[in-house]
Amino acid sequence: MNCDVIWSKLLEQIKTDLSTISFFTWFQDTKLYKLENEKAYIIVPMQIHKKHLMENYSDLIVNTLQKLTNSNYDLILLMEDEIKEDEEKKEIIKENSIKKDNSVLLKDNENVNNNLNNKYTFDNFIVGNSNKFAHAAALSVAENPGHMYNPLFLYGNSGLGKTHLMHAIGNYIIETTNKRVLYVTSEQFRQDFVKANRRDDSGTNFNYIDFFKNKYRNIDVLLIDDIQFLGGAGKSQEEFFHTFNNLYNDSKQIIISSDRSPTDLKLLEDRLRTRFTWGLTVNIYPPEYALKTEILKKKIIAGNFEQDIPDDVIEYIASNIGPDVRQLEGSVTRLLAYSAIMGGEKITLDLAIEALKDFISKGIGGEKNDIQRIQKIVSEYFQISMEDIRSKKRSSNISFPRQIAMYLCRTMTTESFPKIGTEFGGKDHSTVMHSVEKIENEIKTNKDLANIIEKLKKDIGVV
Numbered sequence: 217m218n219c220d221v222i223w224s225k226l227l228e229q230i231k232t233d234l235s236t237i238s239f240f241t242w243f244q245d246t247k248l249y250k251l252e253n254e255k256a257y258i259i260v261p262m263q264i265h266k267k268h269l270m271e272n273y274s275d276l277i278v279n280t281l282q283k284l285t286n287s288n289y290d291l292i293l294l295m296e297d298e299i300k301e302d303e304e305k306k307e308i309i310k311e312n313s314i315k316k317d318n319s320v321l322l323k324d325n326e327n328v329n330n331n332l333n334n335k336y337t338f339d340n341f342i343v344g345n346s347n348k349f350a351h352a353a354a355l356s357v358a359e360n361p362g363h364m365y366n367p368l369f370l371y372g373n374s375g376l377g378k379t380h381l382m383h384a385i386g387n388y389i390i391e392t393t394n395k396r397v398l399y400v401t402s403e404q405f406r407q408d409f410v411k412a413n414r415r416d417d418s419g420t421n422f423n424y425i426d427f428f429k430n431k432y433r434n435i436d437v438l439l440i441d442d443i444q445f446l447g448g449a450g451k452s453q454e455e456f457f458h459t460f461n462n463l464y465n466d467s468k469q470i471i472i473s474s475d476r477s478p479t480d481l482k483l484l485e486d487r488l489r490t491r492f493t494w495g496l497t498v499n500i501y502p503p504e505y506a507l508k509t510e511i512l513k514k515k516i517i518a519g520n521f522e523q524d525i526p527d528d529v530i531e532y533i534a535s536n537i538g539p540d541v542r543q544l545e546g547s548v549t550r551l552l553a554y555s556a557i558m559g560g561e562k563i564t565l566d567l568a569i570e571a572l573k574d575f576i577s578k579g580i581g582g583e584k585n586d587i588q589r590i591q592k593i594v595s596e597y598f599q600i601s602m603e604d605i606r607s608k609k610r611s612s613n614i615s616f617p618r619q620i621a622m623y624l625c626r627t628m629t630t631e632s633f634p635k636i637g638t639e640f641g642g643k644d645h646s647t648v649m650h651s652v653e654k655i656e657n658e659i660k661t662n663k664d665l666a667n668i669i670e671k672l673k674k675d676i677g678v679v
């Protein structure tokens with residue numbers, strides 16, 4: 217039973233013992249904040265409630281709680297802002313009170329401050345080619361924390377769902393086990409560490425060190441987001457190193473996210489980077505076209521909007537916006553807002569083009585399919601224009617990148633030679649074949665070219 221349920225049951229019972237007016241005066245707007253260490257923390261609306269409730273109703277509350285939970289609690293009455301003001305101290309109390317051996321605890325991990333956002337779950341994470349490995353790895357860690365892959369290191373560009381997957385793991389674990397989970401960003405970790413080293417006016421450091429150790433070591437699962445921001449923060453890195461070792465040695469699950477791979481985390485010490493690769497490192501790639509449309513469709517259904525969004529509009533968005541999923545979501549919001557401002561005008565392709573024109577002309581996306589995406593990445597790499605790479609021009613500074621792009625299209629997508637030819641200035645399929653063969657042969661002897669192709673493949677990701 218969670219606190220809200222317990223409290224509403226308690227109120228139901230107490231209501232029958234009191235006059236209506238007393239009940240409303242003293243119990244309306246009260247809330248059970250938490251049950252912990254044989255203490256019941258109850259939120260009351262005003263100071264006066266504290267004294268009055270304590271003097272008149274404490275026995276009634278304690279006895280009713282006892283009946284509902286089979287435990288005896290001392291009452292602590294607080295006002296909402298006292299909790300907020302004192303959050304740090306409360307956290308110390310709370311974290312200190314977590315007992316080491318979770319086997320003796322009932323399911324108490326729900327009331328621990330785990331920072332999880334229940335909006336992000338596996339249920340609403342949509343899987344496609346580009347993220348299916350990351351998704352599977354995340355789920356397998358969630359189902360078996362501390363045993364399968366430790367640490368799990370998720371990396372990829374912004375907006376590809378790393379944070380979503382991390383919360384999904386955490387939510388899954390707290391639902392299915394009694395394990396204690398903590399989600400923090402590396403910035404939060406750094407701040408806590410700084411706080412742990414702070415002294416107060418008298419030169420002492422009350423309980424902060426204990427608070428820190430409890431918070432980060434007395435847990436079963438640590439999710440640390442955006443680890444790249446820990447780079448440069450010397451002492452925090454050192455502390456994270458110890459935290460990592462401590463948890464790792466106790467077979468506690470660690471999940472890390474980053475915008476780049478462990479080897480590219482240049483600001484982190486080697487010993488940390490090495491540890492990050494001990495478990496499983498998973499790259500989450502930009503969503504392919506099909507996944508983008510799928511995400512858009514699901515978000516539209518979930519949003520339950522009054523207006524229908526037709527398929528051609530979804531296709532238009534998927535072709536022109538992304539790869540950041542946040543931008544996909546943003547474009548739907550913008551489209552709906554635009555239609556509302558226009559007096560609820562029906563959403564059509566024309567309206568979408570108009571509503572999203574600023575978004576698109578800023579150069580976000582622009583590719584209509586995977587061939588165009590490859591063309592875009594290759595032309596950016598060689599600093600030539602999309603028009604040129606798609607043209608018939610023969611100068612070598614254009615034709616060479618074009619050949620590379622054709623090679624990548626052929627080896628990374630399922631597109632046919634003729635289709636690729638059409639997208640490259642209407643070239644004949646034999647010209648495409650010839651270009652692909654040429655690059656294939658050259659890679660074998662030209663190491664620089666092989667490296668360039670590798671780099672481009674990485675940027676293109678999964679198609």
Ligand code: ADP
Binds near residue numbers: 343
């Ligand atoms: P990151 O942490 O990689 O920058 P987020 O996890 O914050 O990205 O994702 C950005 C937004 O896109 C969030 O609202 C998230 O729910 C959504 N999102 C990303 N990938 C997916 C997906 N595969 N299915 C559903 N929503 C997704």
Ligand code: MG
Binds near residue numbers: 378379380441442
């Ligand atoms: Mg994130």
